[in-house]
Amino acid sequence: xxxxxxxxxxxxxxxxxxxxxxxxxxxxxxxxxxxxxxxxxxxxxxxxxxxxxxxxxxxxxxxxxxxxxxxxxxxxxxxxxxxxxxxxxxxxxxxxxxxxxxxxxxxxxxxxxxxxxxxxxxxxxxxxxxxxxxxxxxxxxxxxxxxxxxxxxxxxxxxxxxxxxxxxxxxxxxxxxxxxxxxxxxxxxxxxxxxxxxxxxxxxxxxxxxxxxxxxxxxxxxxxxxxxxxxxxxxxxxxxxxxxxxxxxxxxxxxxxxxxxxxxxxxxxxxxxxxxxxxxxxxxxxxxxxxxxxxxxxxxxxxxxxxxxxxxxxxxxxxxxxxxxxxxxxxxxxxxxxxxxxxx
Amino acid sequence: xxxxxxxxxxxxxxxxxxxxxxxxxxxxxxxxxxxxxxxxxxxxxxxxxxxxxxxxxxxxxxxxxxxxxxxxxxxxxxxxxxxxxxxxxxxxxxxxxxxxxxxxxxxxxxxxxxxxxxxxxxxxxxxxxxxxxxxxxxxxxxxxxxxxxxxxxxxxxxxxxxxxxxxxxxxxxxxxxxxxxxxxxxxxxxxxxxxxxxxxxxxxxxxxxxxxxxxxxxxxxxxxxxxxxxxxxxxxxxxxxxxxxxxxxxxxxxxxxxxxxxxxxxxxxxxxxxxxxxxxxxxxxxxxxxxxxxxxxxxxxxxxxxxxxxxxxxxxxxxxxxxxxxxxxxxxxxxxxxxxxxxxxxxxxxxxxxxxxxxxxxxxxxxxxxxxxxxxxxxxxxxxxxxxxxxxxxxxxxxxxxxxxxxxxxxxxxxxxxxxxxxxxxxxxxxxxxxxxxxxxxxxxxxxxxxxxxxxxxxxxxxxxxxxxxx
Numbered sequence: 001x002x003x004x005x006x007x008x009x010x011x012x013x014x015x016x017x018x019x020x021x022x023x024x025x026x027x028x029x030x031x032x033x034x035x036x037x038x039x040x041x042x043x044x045x046x047x048x049x050x051x052x053x054x055x056x057x058x059x060x061x062x063x064x065x066x067x068x069x070x071x072x073x074x075x076x077x078x079x080x081x082x083x084x085x086x087x088x089x090x091x092x093x094x095x096x097x098x099x100x101x102x103x104x105x106x107x108x109x110x111x112x113x114x115x116x117x118x119x120x121x122x123x124x125x126x127x128x129x130x131x132x133x134x135x136x137x138x139x140x141x142x143x144x145x146x147x148x149x150x151x152x153x154x155x156x157x158x159x160x161x162x163x164x165x166x167x168x169x170x171x172x173x174x175x176x177x178x179x180x181x182x183x184x185x186x187x188x189x190x191x192x193x194x195x196x197x198x199x200x201x202x203x204x205x206x207x208x209x210x211x212x213x214x215x216x217x218x219x220x221x222x223x224x225x226x227x228x229x230x231x232x233x234x235x236x237x238x239x240x241x242x243x244x245x246x247x248x249x250x251x252x253x254x255x256x257x258x259x260x261x262x263x264x265x266x267x268x269x270x271x272x273x274x275x276x277x278x279x280x281x282x283x284x285x286x287x288x289x290x291x292x293x294x295x296x297x298x299x300x301x302x303x304x305x306x307x308x309x310x311x312x313x314x315x316x317x318x319x320x321x322x323x324x325x326x327x328x329x330x331x332x333x334x335x336x337x338x339x340x341x342x343x344x
Numbered sequence: 345x346x347x348x349x350x351x352x353x354x355x356x357x358x359x360x361x362x363x364x365x366x367x368x369x370x371x372x373x374x375x376x377x378x379x380x381x382x383x384x385x386x387x388x389x390x391x392x393x394x395x396x397x398x399x400x401x402x403x404x405x406x407x408x409x410x411x412x413x414x415x416x417x418x419x420x421x422x423x424x425x426x427x428x429x430x431x432x433x434x435x436x437x438x439x440x441x442x443x444x445x446x447x448x449x450x451x452x453x454x455x456x457x458x459x460x461x462x463x464x465x466x467x468x469x470x471x472x473x474x475x476x477x478x479x480x481x482x483x484x485x486x487x488x489x490x491x492x493x494x495x496x497x498x499x500x501x502x503x504x505x506x507x508x509x510x511x512x513x514x515x516x517x518x519x520x521x522x523x524x525x526x527x528x529x530x531x532x533x534x535x536x537x538x539x540x541x542x543x544x545x546x547x548x549x550x551x552x553x554x555x556x557x558x559x560x561x562x563x564x565x566x567x568x569x570x571x572x573x574x575x576x577x578x579x580x581x582x583x584x585x586x587x588x589x590x591x592x593x594x595x596x597x598x599x600x601x602x603x604x605x606x607x608x609x610x611x612x613x614x615x616x617x618x619x620x621x622x623x624x625x626x627x628x629x630x631x632x633x634x635x636x637x638x639x640x641x642x643x644x645x646x647x648x649x650x651x652x653x654x655x656x657x658x659x660x661x662x663x664x665x666x667x668x669x670x671x672x673x674x675x676x677x678x679x680x681x682x683x684x685x686x687x688x689x690x691x692x693x694x695x696x697x698x699x700x701x702x703x704x705x706x707x708x709x710x711x712x713x714x715x716x717x718x719x720x721x722x723x724x725x726x727x728x729x730x731x732x733x734x735x736x737x738x739x740x741x742x743x744x745x746x747x748x749x750x751x752x753x754x755x756x757x758x759x760x761x762x763x764x765x766x767x768x769x770x771x772x773x774x775x776x777x778x779x780x781x782x783x784x785x786x787x788x789x790x791x792x793x794x795x796x797x798x799x800x801x802x803x804x805x806x807x808x809x810x811x812x813x814x815x
Contacts, residue, residue: 002786003536009790010797017798144345144352144387151350164804175803176555185752 022161025173030160036087036201037166039149042138044205047082048098053106053257054339056081057098059091060111061127062207063265066199066315067111070206072325077333077340081109083205087167089131090116092246097135099249099256107259107338112288114264114279115230118237121245153203170194191233193225198312208318214311223312224270231274239284243291250292261337262289262296263328266305269313295337297328345384347542347597348550355384356601363605370527374497377605381506385469392468395433400503402429403478404496410485411492419486426482430475438472440465442672470510472669476636478503481517483640490518498524507601511594513612513632520607528606537778540793541600544777547796548593555803556761557586560754564735565725572746576738578755580718581762583725588617588765591630614776617717618710618769620701622686625713637666656691660684670724675732679724686716707770714766 034040048057056073058064058081065085074080084094091110098104110117119127156162164174170181198213198220213220253260264285267275281298289296299305304327308320316324332338345352359380363373386393406426413419435443444460451458481502484490493499502521508514530538564571564579571579595612602609612632619625626634645658660681667680701709719736726732737743772780781789 003533003540003789005786006790006793007536007539009787010793013791013794014797014801017794018801021798021802142388143390144349147351147354147387148349151354155350161802162804175551175799176559179555179753179757182753183751184756187752187755188748188750190751 025160032160033200034156035165038134038137041134045138055106058083058109060085061113061116062087064111065207067265067321069322069325072322076329086131090127093132099253105257109261112264114284118239118242120238121241169197171196195226214317220312260294264298266299266308268310271313345387378501381504384506400500404499406482407485407492423486430479439672473512477514493521507598530606538600538603545593545597546800548589551799551803553586553589557582561586569747572748573738573741575750576735578758582758584721585762615769615772617714618773619713620709621690656688675723679720682720
C-alpha cells in the first residue's frame with residue numbers, strides 16, 4: 001500500500017474537481033452570495049442587546065426585508081438600522097422576543113404583511129415556526145456555531161457553489177438539492193410549484209431583488225405561482241388571537257418608552273387583489289393602527305408609493321426599494337418618528 | 345464541536361501543528377491535548393465542562409484509593425462513590441424528566457391529581473459515553489484488573505480525549521491510558537491512513553447519512569399520517585442506513601483523528617448489517633458499548649454461569665438497560681426488549697434447531713437478521729408508541745389504505761443505497777478496510793479518495809449533529 005502516492009493523487013484530483021465544479025456553476029450564471037440563514041440573523045439580533053434609544057430595528061416578513069434598503073436608510077439618517085425581518089414570517093414572535101428579552105427602547109418598525117401578521121399564533125404553523133426557530137437559535141447557539149458561521153462567510157462570499165440555503169430553494173446547487181431535482185414517475189402529486197431564489201443578501205442583512213426577477217418575466221411568473229399556491233392553501237386569518245398577542249407586546253413596549261411604527265409595504269397584481277379581498281384594509285390594517293395607537297404608514301396613502309409595481313407582485317425591485325426607502329425615511333423624519341443623526 | 349464543521353477543521357489543524365511542533369515535551373503535549381479537549385467540549389456549552397472535571401476528580405481519587413486500599417468495606421465505598429457520582433449525573437441530566445414524568449403518571453393512576461412542570465434539564469453532550477468510560481476504570485481497579493493511571497494528567501486525558509469524548513468508542517483504561525505513558529508520534533503511513541479514515545467517516549456522515557438518507561427517514565417518522573407500507577419500509581430502511589452511517593461515521597472519524605496523533609482506538613463497528621444472527625450483530629455493532637454491557641452488567645448479573653433461566657433473565661435485563669442507555673423513553677426499552685427477545689430466540693434455536701451456516705444460506709440468514717433489526721429501528725426512531733405501532737402495521741400490510749408521501753426517486757435512492765450497504769457488509773464481513781486497501785492499487789485508492797472528498801465538499805453539510813450525541 002503506497003498511501004503517500006494515493007494521497008497525492010487524491011489531493012490533485014480533488015483540487016481539479018472542485019475548481020471545475022466552481023467554474024461550471026459560474027458558467028451557468030451562479031455567483032458567490034451569502035445564504036440567508038439563522039446564524040446571520042442571530043449575528044444581527046445580538047446587536048439589539050447593545051442598541052441605544054437612537055437605533056432602529058426592522059421587523060416583519062420578506063417585504064420589510066426587500067423593500068427597506070439599509071444603505072439608503074443610512075445615507076438619509078446617518079445610521080444603519082438593524083434588519084431582523086424574516087421571510088415568510090409573522091413579526092409577532094420576534095417582536096415578542098425584542099420586547100420581553102431585551103431592554104431595547106429605540107424604534108421598532110414592524111412591516112405589516114396582512115396575510116402573515118394576522119395569520120396565526122399556533123406555534124407549529126409556518127408563519128410562526130420560522131421566526132421562532134430564529135429566536136430559539138439565537139438563544140441556544142453555541143460558540144462552535146458562531147465560529148462555524150464566521151469561518152463560512154469568506155467561503156460563501158468567494159465560492160459560487162456554496163449555496164445550501166436554509167430555505168431549500170429549487171435552484172440551490174448543493175448535492176441534496178441537485179438530487180431533489182430528479183423526478184421519476186408520478187407516485188405522489190407535488191402541488192407546490194418550484195420556488196426559486198429571487199433575492200440576495202449581504203453581510204449586514206440587506207436583501208435586494210435579483211436583476212433576473214426584474215428582467216425575466218417567466219422567472220418572475222414562477223414566483224407569482226408560489227404566491228398563488230400560498231394564497232389558495234392558506235387557512236383563514238386569526239385576527240382575534242394575533243391582535244391580542246401583538247397588542248399586549250405593543251403596550252409593554254410603549255410602557256418601556258419604545259417607539260413603534262407600523263408600515264404597510266407595497267404589493268401589486270394578484271397578491272394585492274387577494275389581500276384586498278381576503279384581508280380588507282378597513283377590517284385589518286385600520287383596526288390594527290387604531291388599537292395599537294402608533295404612527296403608521298400605508299403605501300396607498302402616499303402619491304409616490306401608490307403606483308409602485310412589484311415584479312413578482314409582492315416585493316419591490318432593488319431600484320424601487322431604494323426609492324421607497326429614501327422617501328419613507330424622509331417622511332418619518334418630517335413626522336419626527338425617527339431622528340436624523342446627521343443633523344442632530 | 346462537530347467533526348463535520350469548519351471550526352473543527354481549524355481546531356484540528358492547530359492541534360496537529362502544536363502536537364508535531366518542537367515547542368513542547370511529551371508532558372506538555374498531553375497538557376495541550378487536555379486543554380484542547382476542554383476547548384472542544386466547552387465550545388458547545390462551557391459550564392458543562394465542570395461535570396467532566398467532577399467526574400475526573402472523583403474517579404481519579406476513587407481509583408487512587410482503590411489501588412492501595414485493602415479493607416474490603418472501604419474499597420466498596422470508593423467504588424460506590426464513583427458509581428453514585430457517574431450514575432447520579434446520568435440519572436439527573438438524562439433521566440430526570442423521564443423519571444418525573446413516570447412518577448406523575450403512577451401517582452395519577454392512583455387517582456391523585458398531581459401535576460408538575462418538566463424540569464427541562466439540558467442533556468450534556470456525550471454524558472453517557474464518558475461516564476461509562478470512567479466507571480469502567482474504577483470497576484476494573486476494584487476488581488484489580490488494571491493498575492491506576494500513573495499521573496492525574498494521564499487520567500484526565502483518558503476521560504477527556506477529544507476524538508472520542510462525545511460519542512465513543514468507549515475505551516477501556518488499559519487500552520488508552522497506557523498509550524499516554526510514552527511519547528506518541530504517528531508514522532507517515534499512520535497519519536495518512538488517519539486522514540483517509542477521517543475522509544471515510546465524513547463521507548458516511550455528510551453524504552450518506554445526511555444527504556442521501558436523513559430526509560426520507562425524517563419525512564416518514566415525522567409524518568402524523570397513516571402511511572403506505574412501501575413508504576414505511578423505505579423510511580425504516582433509510583433510518584437503518586442513516587443511523588449506521590452517522591454513528592459508524594463518527595467512530596471512523598474518531599479513530600482516524602486519534603491515529604493522526606499516533607493513538608490507536610479500537611474498532612466500534614465491523615460491518616454489522618451482514619451479521620449472521622443477533623449474537624454476531626452485537627459483536628459487530630457499537631462494539632465498545634456491547635462489550636461494556638457484557639463485562640459490567642451481563643456477567644455481574646450471572647451471565648451463563650447459573651443456568652439457562654438466569655442467563656435469559658440476565659440477557660433481557662442487559663438489553664433493556666442497553667435500550668434505556670440510548671434514551672429516556674419507553675420506546676428505547678422496547679427496542680432493547682426486542683433485541684433481548686431475538687437473542688433468547690437465537691439461543692433456543694441453537695439449542696433445539698441447530699443448523700450449519702454455509703455460504704449459500706449465510707446471505708439469506710444475514711438478510712433475515714437485517715430485516716429483524718429494521719423492525720427494532722421503528723421503535724428506536726419513533727417518538728411515540730402510536731407512531732411506531734402504526735408503522736409496524738403498515739409494514740406488514742395490515743393497513744393498506746395508507747398515504748403515499750415518498751416519490752419514486754426517493755424510494756429507488758434509498759433501496760439502492762441500502763442494497764449496496766448490505767452487499768458491502770456481506771463482502772467485507774470477514775475482512776477489513778485496511779486489508780482491502782492494501783490489495784488496491786494506489787491509483788484506484790487515490791481516485792476513490794478524491795471522489796469521496798469531492799462529494800463531501802459539494803454536499804455542503806450544514807453541520808448536522810450526530811445522532812448519538814443525544815445519547
